Amino acid sequence: MSESSVTPAVTPWQRVVGTGIALSLVVGVILLAFAWPSLTASPRGVPIGIVGEGPAAEQVTAAVGANADDAIELISYEDRDAAVAAVERREAYGAIVLPANPAAPGAAPEVLKATAGSAQVAGILDGLAARVQDQVDEQIRAQVEAMSAQTPGPVTIPRVKVTVTDLVPFAESDSTGAGLAVAMFPLVLGGVIGGVVLTLTVSGAVRRVVGVVVYAAAAGLVLAGVLQGWVGGLQGNFWANVLALALAVGAISSTVTGLTSLFGRVGTGLGAIVMVLFANPISAASVPVQFLLQPWGAIGQLLPPGAAGTLLRDLSYFPAADATGPWLLLSVWFVVGLALTSVDLSARRAAARRAVQITA
Structure with a gap:
């Protein structure tokens, strides 16, 4: 029988059907991983400051409690400067500042927000400003009616307008903050690709470690x-952003190469799956941590994508914020990943198996 007459082997139908079903499940898992955080996002305990005391503060607190459904946690500050400092340090997303003397001419409440901290929370604060304005208008209307009943003739209606101050707006080059938000997925994907490619193309533990360091830088x-420099998605000191991005890419890449060192090719896939399908969706890059189901939001901040997103936002818009945590987390992930990569246990186990086979 000639070679041309030999019928090539075909894939069994069971395997074809099974592969199709398995791939559909994979697609479903991917969709769930990326859609679930957004679909379940809801504000819970968002820290908002309040400045003021007395009946006015009590009315605002009652109104927030009645309408926010635990979405907002009010934190009392002594004065406006303290509230501003808290917003700039990212300890609060905004604040409601009530006038010390509501009866003084021109005295009006003020709502502070930081759009660069979260556009979603800034929208909530705009809604709070509208509710505070309704309360002020109602109080003025009641006072005018009382004065009209006591004093005949026309009554002057005072004009009190609640002001909204955006302490930290987005830069003109990224007026919606889209550049900062969409940068996270390419950052994570780039780190994973770097780790996978270095695993497949570079042999030797020391060489692989050097490859990760060079790639990260x-x-x-x-x-x-x-x-x-091009799209204007990042602000602040250029070299600080370079270092933050290098640490982020290095932390993700070295995690992939480190897991490969421990578990072989299984570790490569595990590292990619963890970073892309788990760590990235809960990184809080596009929504505040308080919008994610807990404890997933807090866990996300302990992983490289979450720490990187927080650090880049701090460097760009909140220089007064304490960024020690994100810097330290990324450094630890990077160093531990490099240490695991340098050990290369998988290669040692493979060499030991070959030695046993040769001696046998």
Whole structure:
């Protein structure tokens, strides 16, 4: 029988059907991983400051409690300066500042917000400003009616307008904050791809460690050049952003290579899945941490994508915020990943198996 007459082997129908079903499940898992945080996002305990005391503060607190359904946690501050400092340190997303003397001419409440901290919370604060304005109008209307009943003739209606002050708006080059939000997925994907490619193309533990370090440094420079120098998605000190991006890419890449060192090719896939399908969706890059179901929001901040998103936002818009935590987390992930990569247990186990086979 000639070779041309040999019928090539075909895939069994069971395997074809099983592969199709398995792939559909994979697609479903991917969709669920990325859609679930957004679909379940809801504000819970968002810290908002309040300045003032007395009946006015009690009325605002009661109104917030009645309408917010535990979405807002009011934190009392001594004065406006203290509230502003808290917003700039990212300890609060905004504040309601009530006048010390409501009866003084021109005295009006003020609502502070930081759009760059969260556009969603800024929208909530705009709604709070409208409710406070309704309360002020109602109080003025009641006072005018009381005065009209006691004093005949025309009554002057005072004009009190609640002001809204955006303490930290987005930069003109990224007026909606889209550049900062969409940068996270390419950052995570780039870190994973770097780890996978270095795993497949570089042999030797030391060489792989050097490859991760060089890739992280170069990627940090390239990403900062694109995000800050070209599209304007990042603000602040350029070299600080370069270092933050390099640490983020290095932390993700070294995690992939480190897990490969521990578990072989299974570790490569595990690292990619954890970073892309788990860590990235709960990174709070597009919504505040308080919008995510707990404890997932808090867990996300302990992983490289979440720490990177927080650090880049701090560097761009909140220089007064304490960024020690994100810097430390990214550094620890990077160093631990490099340490695991340098050990290369998987290669050692493979070498031991080959030695046993040769001696046998």
